[in-house]
Amino acid sequence: MEAAVSGLGDHCLQGAFDAIDRGFAARTTAELDAIMGDAFAQFGVSWFSVDQMRDTTGTLVGHHHFGRWPEDWGAHYLRGQHWKHDRVVRHAVMSPTPMHWLEAQKRGDLGAGEARLFGEAREFGLCDGYVTPLHQLDGAVTAISVTSPERMELSPADHAALRLLSIYYCSFGLVLKHCGLGDGRARACLTARQRECLQWVRAGKSSWAIGEIVGISERTVNFHIEEACRRLNTQTRQQAVIEAVIRGLIAL
Amino acid sequence: MHVHVITAANRALYLAEIEAMHRHRHEIFAKHYGWTALISADGLDIDEFDTPHTTYFVVLDDAGVLRGCDRVIPSWRPHMLTHLFPEYAQEEIPTGPSIWEWSRHAPGHPAWSEGLNREVRLLSSIALLEFAASRGIDGYTGILEARALPMAMRVGWKPRPLGAPVTYGEGESVACLCPADLSLLPRLRRMAGRAGPVLIELPAQASARRPVELAFGLDAPMASAAEAAIAAASLRSAGA
Known part of the structure; x- marks a missing residue:
């Protein structure tokens, strides 16, 4: 299939608003994932994950907080400690601005290990993605990654809606986790x-x-x-x- | 620790606290947050929305020391979202008698203990809700930093986005409407260990004594919070 969903324009933003409204009512991470999963799907996104990428001491970490993510890829990523040579992580800890994977791959500074990691991700069905980093004042960096099994063709309005959904997904999830409702405990x-x-x-x-x-x-x-x-x-x-x-x- | 409302009517009672507030804001936003546009040689953060009509909440501890502050502006007066950053909102920006704008949220300081900062954060939210109850405010609009959203939601605020996030130098911000849900008050007061209201609004003429003097039961007005603290210390040592 040539290119994925695109160009829904203002509908996208409205859709994000509606999903966020519903997100406030989510009582568990499972409910939250169902609500936000539907909204993310509008952009061809099938996986979404909130990860800590840097801790308060400035050390790179690959700590997965929550999200809907292919388990085999997660295990592979952890086993290889791949955050150490992940262009997406490198961007997220350096800059608070969101980044489309596609742009990262086009940049001249892509290392060999980083290029290989994008290739491996593709084999696991993560062909394209979009990362929204959140830099905390204490130096920690949390980032929301959303990925698609196809190339994501995103208009500026889509970018905006995806970032909004990402930011709220992360916030909702952290609050649920904090209240102990998220992880079955x-x-x-x-x-x-x-x-x-x-x-x-x-x-x-x-x-x-x-x-x-x-x-x-x-x-x-x-x-x-x-x-x-x-x-x-x-x-x-x-x-x-x-x-x-x-x-x-x-x-x- | 209490939160004092400073309004056009009573601001003459709070001149020292107002200066301490602008200094605290500079410390937080210019130095700690790194909002370089706000760096100023005099160490005070003051912008065009700080007018004699602006309303402030200042959190003062029992020694009269400022521990946090917030700024609110009624939506029928010039405010940031409508007059400075309209591009933040794609939805119609809510305005009207029951909507105020909340900005310069600066509870606590990174150098202070987490226990103190937590209490100041709670008091600041309680104060906004108590003020909403006293003025018939349904909600506060404001521009929230994305990284601050989880903290706000954990307290119980439900910030509804009014537009797409805007990327600025240090991250992402979202224009929001935060409904003033008064049903949060009992729980927040419990969390803060308070049995009743935390907000104090001094009438302009009722007393020549400002909060620092009230805190120590002093009759004579003091020139500054620092002076009051010194007076209190000497009272204590005289007693001992």
């Missing part, structure tokens, strides 16, 4: 006391009754339940019970 997202209170809600007890049973004030019970609702992203305590059961946080 869901138990850690509720305290023992919150789980205990929810367990009694499940048994049909009122806040007052729970307070009597557990030996804390009704007010404190409400506080724990309210906080559990917030962490589980539910409106009511009944929904929180259901959500906690689904996640295996409390017994059915």
Whole structure:
């Protein structure tokens, strides 16, 4: 197939806005990946990944945060410590500006190892890509890479929409990860006391009754339940019970 | 630690804090962020949007030392997004009585402890929400740095993009509308260990004493925060 998706213009930006609106409601990285994956697909993007490329000491690292990424390529990349001769990483840590892989390959300063890595990536189905680096004030560099199995023909409006999606995808994911909802370690997202209170809600007890049973004030019970609702992203305590059961946080 | 609102009405009470704020902003934006356009010989960051009508939030610790600041401008007055950087927005820029613009967000300092900076960041967000409640503000527009988005979202802000990201020297920025979600207040106050409001708005005529004097219960006005701190130290040593 000749060249991939292109030239959707302002529709792209609108599509990115809509996806970001939906992204705010994502409660897990799986939900987030589904929402943003659809939006990225508009640009022919099938893989997207957020990686730390440099730590605060200035050392190059290849730490994969999250994303949808071919596992075999990830393993290959890690095994070979390929971030040490990756033109995309070299760009991302040097410059905070986004870069299209295609441009990097055209530049005269491409090393032999770097050229080889682009070739290997192609064999794994990563033919073209776009990287958006985020330089933190403490010296760390995080970057969002989106890649396509075909050449990406991007208009300036597409570039803009892709960067916007990348930036928000990274932010959403980092927030979910921080809240402990991202990686399946869901138990850690509720305290023992919150789980205990929810367990009694499940048994049909009122806040007052729970307070009597557990030996804390009704007010404190409400506080724990309210906080559990917030962490589980539910409106009511009944929904929180259901959500906690689904996640295996409390017994059915 | 409290956050004081400085308005056209009460700014005469805060002359020393206003200078400390411009100095802090220069320290953060020109030196630390490396926004070279803001470097100025006098060590003060002041631009055309700093007018007698501009509203500021200054975070003052219990010794009256400035620990952070924010700037807000009502959208019916000239503000950055509409008057300086309209290219940041492809959507219509929200304006009107319930929309203000938020800029020069400078909570804390890299040389201070993370615990202190975290508290200042929280207080600054709480102050923006409390101010929104007092003025009937539905949302703040602003230009956010991409790298600052995760931090803002972690606090609970939901910045909606108004346009494509713009690449500048140090990275990417996005024009956003941050809805003022007052339901965040209880949680943020809990996180900051506060039972009630953190925002103090002194009326212009109510007291000749400024926050530094109020902090120490001093009756006589002091010329500067530093003087107040010295006075407090001498009070302490006199007591001991």
